[in-house]
Amino acid sequence: MIRRIWITVGERTPVMLRSLRLEMFWDDAKKPAVSVPLGDFFGAALGQTVAFENALFSSPEARSFNTIVPMPFRRSARLVLTNQSASDLTRVFYDVDYTLGPPSPDMLYFHAYWRRERPTSLGQDFSVLPSITGRGRYLGR
Numbered sequence: 001m002i003r004r005i006w007i008t009v010g011e012r013t014p015v016m017l018r019s020l021r022l023e024m025f026w027d028d029a030k031k032p033a034v035s036v037p038l039g040d041f042f043g044a045a046l047g048q049t050v051a052f053e054n055a056l057f058s059s060p061e062a063r064s065f066n067t068i069v070p071m072p073f074r075r076s077a078r079l080v081l082t083n084q085s086a087s088d089l090t091r092v093f094y095d096v097d098y099t100l101g102p103p104s105p106d107m108l109y110f111h112a113y114w115r116r117e118r119p120t121s122l123g124q125d126f127s128v129l130p131s132i133t134g135r136g137r138y139l140g141r
Contacts, residue, residue: 002071002098005079007038008064010091014039014047019085024071025078026109034112038081041112042067056139069139071110074103108136 009020017039024034039047042065043057051062058066071077079096083089113129120126129138 001073001101001103002077002096004066004068004097005094006064006066006096007042007081007092007094009038009089009093011087011089012039012044012049012063016085016087016089017044017047017049019083020089021080021082021084023080023082024110024112025076025080026071026073027075027077032080033109036112036114038065040114041065069110072103072107073109074107111136 009016018037020038022034022036022038022041023032025032034041039045039049043052043059044050044065049059049062052059056067056069060066077098081092081094115127117126
């Protein structure tokens with residue numbers, strides 16, 4: 001189970017934080033369970049980093065990003081950070097803390113969903129979360 005992720009990057013501009021794509025794959029899945037911009041995932045949704053702390057995420061000095069969301073897996077976990085911007089990112093520092101052991105039989109995988117629509121369609125509601133089924137807990141805004 002992934003217990004904690006800490007990451008910081010050398011460039012924290014709004015464009016770079018939106019252009020860095022974080023993907024997480026559980027147990028050799030072909031499709032990521034998480035595919036999000038780094039900044040949005042860690043609470044810098046508008047690209048401005050500010051110091052904050054809540055129960056699951058923090059940026060104590062507004063320069064690094066932390067999460068302690070439990071992210072269980074059965075056999076393997078793969079985290080991928082991709083720079084989709086036109087400029088090079090020269091520094092990435094990270095630490096992923098995890099424990100190994102038999103998973104609980106009723107464990108639930110962690111998923112994160114992010115989307116935007118530009119421009120939105122006039123007269124149509126923007127869907128924040130698609131229709132989903134199954135057991136789970138919603139953590140979001």
